[in-house]
Structures are given as structure tokens and as C-alpha cells.
Amino acid sequence: MPPLRRAPLLLALALACAYVPQGRAALFEDSEARRAILEMRQRVDALQQSGQRAGEDNAQLRRSLLDLQSQIDALKAEVAGLRGQNEQLGREVAELQRRQKDIAQGVDERLRQFEPVQVSIDGQQFQADPGEKRDFEAALARFREGRYADAQGLFATFLKQYPGSGYLPSARFWLGNAQYATRDYKEAVQTFRALLAAAPQHARAPEAMLSIANCQIELKEVRGARKTLEDLLHAYPQSEAAPAAKERLARLK
Missing domain, CATH: 1.25.40.10 (Tetratricopeptide repeat domain)
Incomplete structure (x- = not known):
């Protein structure tokens, strides 16, 4: 957990300990006090770890989003390239068809020159x-x-x-x-x-x-x-x- 987020928790813990009534404070033994402090620390550590995992999850999510965006951009570029290739192939096919038609017409004309x-x-x-x-x-x-x-x-x-x-x-x-x-x-x-x-x-x-x-x-x-x-x-x-x-x-x- 970031230091700024830990400070309010520690302050709240200190205040809670400070306002415990004197009569009841005397009832706590040293072992119980240490156990309470340890439990509090464990909770704080758990919160810190949870915050760290959340931060790591967020960072991982951001990296995943960036990777996904990169993949999307790459796919867009590939699609654009394929579209350009298709257009070029379309032009080449049209040109081949035109040439084929011209050749066929030329052959017909040459054949007609020999037909009775x-x-x-x-x-x-x-x-x-x-x-x-x-x-x-x-x-x-x-x-x-x-x-x-x-x-x-x-x-x-x-x-x-x-x-x-x-x-x-x-x-x-x-x-x-x-x-x-x-x-x-x-x-x-x-x-x-x-x-x-x-x-x-x-x-x-x-x-x-x-x-x-x-x-x-x-x-x-x-x-x-x-x-x-x-x-x-x-x-x-x-x-x-x-x-x-x-x-x-x-x-x-």
C-alpha cells in the first residue's frame, strides 16, 4: 500500500489505543496487547498486499490493453494491406481480361482474313x-x-x-x-x-x-x-x- 494510504490507518490505530479507558487498559496483559498489535499489523499488511495486488492487476490490465491495442493496430494495418493487394489483384485481373479479349478479337480478325x-x-x-x-x-x-x-x-x-x-x-x-x-x-x-x-x-x-x-x-x-x-x-x-x-x-x- 502507498505511504499516503498507510498513514491514516496507523493514525486511527494510535488514536484507538490512546482513547482506551484507563481502567480497562489495565486489564490487558502484555501478551494480549502484543497479540492485538500483531493482529492489527496483519490486517494492515493484508490491506497493503491487497492494494499491491490491485495495483499489479491494474498495471497488468493496462499492459494487456496496450497489447490488445497494438494487436488491433497491427490487424488494421494487415487488413489495409490485404485490401490494397485485393485492389491491385482486381486491376490485374481486369487488365488480363482486357488483354484476353483483345487477343481473342485479334485472332478472330486474322481468322476472318482466311475464311472464304x-x-x-x-x-x-x-x-x-x-x-x-x-x-x-x-x-x-x-x-x-x-x-x-x-x-x-x-x-x-x-x-x-x-x-x-x-x-x-x-x-x-x-x-x-x-x-x-x-x-x-x-x-x-x-x-x-x-x-x-x-x-x-x-x-x-x-x-x-x-x-x-x-x-x-x-x-x-x-x-x-x-x-x-x-x-x-x-x-x-x-x-x-x-x-x-x-x-x-x-x-x-
Whole structure:
């Protein structure tokens, strides 16, 4: 027990002894007095020990509270760290998902570059590879730009590269026209005849036959031109090329 708390107890004990009546004080023997003092001291010591234990308990409680607070602070810090890690993981997962989506889209786009596409040209419908379609359209673009020599080379390459293409009749038709434009009449005749032999019912067949006649006229093959025009009128009387064939045939006669 702290000194300040012990002082009032000792003072009370002294006063109690001082106010004992003289008559009765004489009745106490020395042994009884010593026993009483010893009991009083034991009580005081017990109170002191009790106070010390209470103080120790309080100190222990304070240390326990401090330890608990430290643990709570540590847990808060750990939770905050875990929350930050979760947020970072969430961002990383979102980024991975975005990349996966981009990769999937890129793969789909690359696959589409190789998937056959539906083509409709000159009344014909067929499947063609994207590269095949691109090469044909590039050659046709050169022809329409008036770059006939370039178109002639591109169409000739196309025929060699895609011998089974659905574009073949149309490619031969435009190759023949490019050859005619560059005054390569004999080659043009061969190209148009190849078209007629492979696809006599093609939409461009009547025009191809008319073009053969024009090439023959340029080559001064009048008899051959006349025969070609007559064959055209016989094979394709209802075609758009028929009126032009009649006109040219009349002039040749």
C-alpha cells in the first residue's frame, strides 16, 4: 500500500489505543496487547498486499490493453494491406481480361482474313478466299484507272495463281480487254476464246465474242470477223451484244 494510504490507518490505530479507558487498559496483559498489535499489523499488511495486488492487476490490465491495442493496430494495418493487394489483384485481373479479349478479337480478325467470302459477280455466285478477292479487285482497279499494261500483268498473274477460281471467266474477260487496249490483238483473241470454251453460258460470253470480232477487224481478218459476228447472233440472239454485232456485220458486207 502507498505511504499516503498507510498513514491514516496507523493514525486511527494510535488514536484507538490512546482513547482506551484507563481502567480497562489495565486489564490487558502484555501478551494480549502484543497479540492485538500483531493482529492489527496483519490486517494492515493484508490491506497493503491487497492494494499491491490491485495495483499489479491494474498495471497488468493496462499492459494487456496496450497489447490488445497494438494487436488491433497491427490487424488494421494487415487488413489495409490485404485490401490494397485485393485492389491491385482486381486491376490485374481486369487488365488480363482486357488483354484476353483483345487477343481473342485479334485472332478472330486474322481468322476472318482466311475464311472464304461470298462473291457475286457477272451473275455468278461463289466462295472465294479473301486474298483471291483482293487480287482480282486490285487488277480490275488498274484497268478502270486506264493502266492497261499493269492490269494485263495482274490478271495474267491471277489466272496462274488461282486456276480454279470462280473469278476465272471474269478475269479472262478483263484480261482480254486489257490486251485489246494495249493492241495485243492476237493474245486478246486467245484469251476471249478460252473464256468461251470454258464458260459459254457466262454473262460475259456474248461480249467476249464481239471483242473477238473487233480484234479480227483490227488484224484485217474480215472474213473471220464476219464469221464470228454471225456465230454471235446465232448463239446469243437476245444478248445486249447482238445489236452491235448486227451493225458491224452490216458494215462488213
